[in-house]
Amino acid sequence: MIEFKGITKRFVRDRTPIFALRDVNLTIQQGEIFGIIGESGAGKSTLLRLINGLETPTQGTVKVSGIKLSDLSKGSLRELRLKIGMIFQHFQLIQSRNVSDNIAFALKAxxxxxxxxxxxxxxxVALVGLEGFETNFPSQLSGGQKQRVGIARALANNPSVLLCDEATSALDPVTTLQILELLKDLNERLGLTIILITHEIDVVKQICHRVAVMAHGEVVEVANTYDIFSQPTHDVTKHYVDTALQIELPERILRTTPGKIIRLQFTGEKTGESTLSEAIKQFDISVSILHGKVDYIQNVAFGVLIVSLTGPTLHVNRALTWLEEQLHTLEVIQDVA
Amino acid sequence: MWLERIQTMLPELAKALGETALMVGISLGFALVVGIPLGILLFITDRGLFFQNVFVRSILDFFVNIVRSLPFIILLVALIPLTQLLLDNTIGPTAASVSLSVAAIPFLARLVETSLREIPPGLIEAAEACGATPFRIIISALLPEALPGIIQAVTLTTISLIGFSAMAGIVGGGGVGDLAIRFGYYRYDNVVMIVTIIVLVVIVQSIQGLGNQLARRADKR
Incomplete structure (x- = not known):
């Protein structure tokens, strides 16, 4: 559906070249919700704008539905943009026009x-749930309502793609969830391909099917959202996942807790508790849970437990080997005999 | 005694008001028709905008600056040959309107450009992302958003034109300002001076008041 091949984008600022994007290769499938996550300045905003030609690459090609963007005339590019909606962090509505007229702008275009x-x-208006607000001006609407107007405007010409530029970053957590729900619903009902950029891993966790992690103009990791959480490989990704899960043991607890402290990760059907209780029975060790969290990503359970194992060394080691076989992901944090 | 003087000056005052209205009206008309598009052009040809054109932009910028850097009284005299060429006449309120228009057009254009500059760049980007043509963006996004600022700009231009038109006496343009100079200054006729001052203050205040009200009504922010 959308294909980036060998994309490099170079700006010149104060006579020094800055690479906004370096050799980006990425394919986004039709009908998926694709997240691009990264810090500000990572290049995600530039990458998003390549899709509707608001930015052009210094090198490389961008294809949308098989059409090479660089081949398009200004007029054909405008026609393509009718089929690619876009929403923004700060909504970018026409302040002097009411809700209906803001939507009408896209129809006029x-x-x-x-x-x-x-x-x-x-x-x-019905699609985005704004009935009754047709004659309100943007200044009379809340942030969430303004974004709904933005979505209605973006969808006015039945686009097949929706680009979201930090669409929820200016919204409070509750409103963010509502807007994400709306996007998810639009994706399912209309088969809309959604590409969203964000610096919030929670947004990715909520709705993205796949995600690309960006740092310093490069795509460092692309994977299913679930895999990003369960098996992050790049340091930047690990950092995001840790922030999202908020699992960190206080230093004092680490120092004063006896035994082997291990971090277990369990996914899907195999829950941590049942595996642990089996280990207790089989190897005659005692286990105390120090920290834990179960989260649901794309409706699949994903959990992390930090436990300490105590007992005869031989038993503990055997239990460890067995747990490793069972769960695949296990990390010894501290080993005090 | 001064009441009688006012009575005798009334026909004179009415004529002067008519001349001022004619001069300001003509030049404001040209300012609206030429100055607003010029202001838009100055804005959209600037760097980073959808009609970016460094060449056109620098030429327009240069001419606007030249006209704006001349005091009106000098422009008025310097443009006598142009007036002669256009009207075959260099005297009277219509003749003065030529120089007034030339002064008003870049004046309003610069103010329009400034009010367009207050529109967040993101909004223009959003309009482009909608697939809108430059014409559509100007008509349906830029102008509505800048309308309060443009109304203020037109108000300011009108008031400045009233001020400029006081100098039109030099080329026999007449008008309220000329009346004040001829009677009040050259003939020490204080009554005429005071009356014209009052009339001018009232006119300017009313125009500013009207402008403010219209701008407020247009402002939905």
Whole structure:
């Protein structure tokens, strides 16, 4: 659906070249919710803008539905943009126009007949759940409502792709969830391909099917959201996952707890507790849970437990080997005999 | 005694008001028709915008600056040959309107450009992302957003034109300002001076008040 090949983007600022993107290769499938996560300055915003031609690459090609963007004339690029909606962190609504007229802007851009405006606007307003606010001006709306107007405007011409530029970063947590739910719903109901950039791993966790992690203009990791959480490989990714899970043991606890302290990760059907209780029975050791968390990513359970194992060394070691076989991911944090 | 003087000056005052209205009206008309598009052009040809054109932009910028750097009284005299060429006449309120228009166009253009500059760049980007043509972006996004600022700009231009038109007496343009100079200054006729001052203050205040009100009504932020 969307294909980046060998993309490099170079800016020149104060006579020194800055690489916003370095050799990016990425393919985004039709119908998926694809997340791009990274710190500000990682290049994700530039990458997103390549898709609708708001930015052009210094090197490499961008293809949307098989069409090479660099081959398009200005007019054809505008036509393509009708089919690629975009929403923004700060909504970017026309302040001097009410909700209906803001949506109408996109219809005018597409040359839709004026007589078709009312019915189409009515549909769109209903789609984003803004009935009754048609004549309100943006300044009279909350952040979440403004973003809904942004979504309605972006969807006005039945696009197949929606680009989200930090679409929830200016919203409070509750509103963020509502907007993400709406996006998820649109993805499922309309088969809309959604590409969102964010610096919040929670957003990725909530709705993304796949995610690309960016750092310093490079895509350092691409994987299913679940795999990103369960098997992060790059340091940047690990950092994001740790922040999201918020699992860290206080130093004092580490120092004063006897035995082997291990970090177990369990995924899917195999829950940590049942495996642990089996280990206790089989190897005659005692286990105390120091920290733990179970999270659901794409409706699959994902958990981390930090436990200390105490007992005869031989037993503990055997238990450890067995647990490692059972769970695959196990890490010894501290080993005090 | 001064009441009688006011009475006798009324026809004179009415004529002067008519001349001022004619000069300001004509030049404001040209300013609106030429100055607003010029202001838009100055804005959209700037770097990073959808009509970026360094060449056009620097030429326009240069001419606007030249006109703006001349005091109006000098422009008025310097443009006498142009007025002669255009109207075959260099005297009277219509003739003065030529120089007034030339002064007003870049004045308003610069103010329009400034009010467009207050629009967040992100909004223009969003309009482009919608697939809108440059014309559509200007008509349906830029102008509505800048309308309060443009109304203020037109108000300011009108008031400045009233001020400029006081100098039109030099080329026989007449007007309220000229009346004040001829009677109040050259003939020490204080009554005429005071009356014209009052009339001018009232006119300017009303225009500013009207402008403010219209701008406030247009402002939905």
């Amino acid at each position: 597409a040359g839709v007949k004026r007589s078709d405006f009312p019915s189409r606007i009515k549909e769109l």
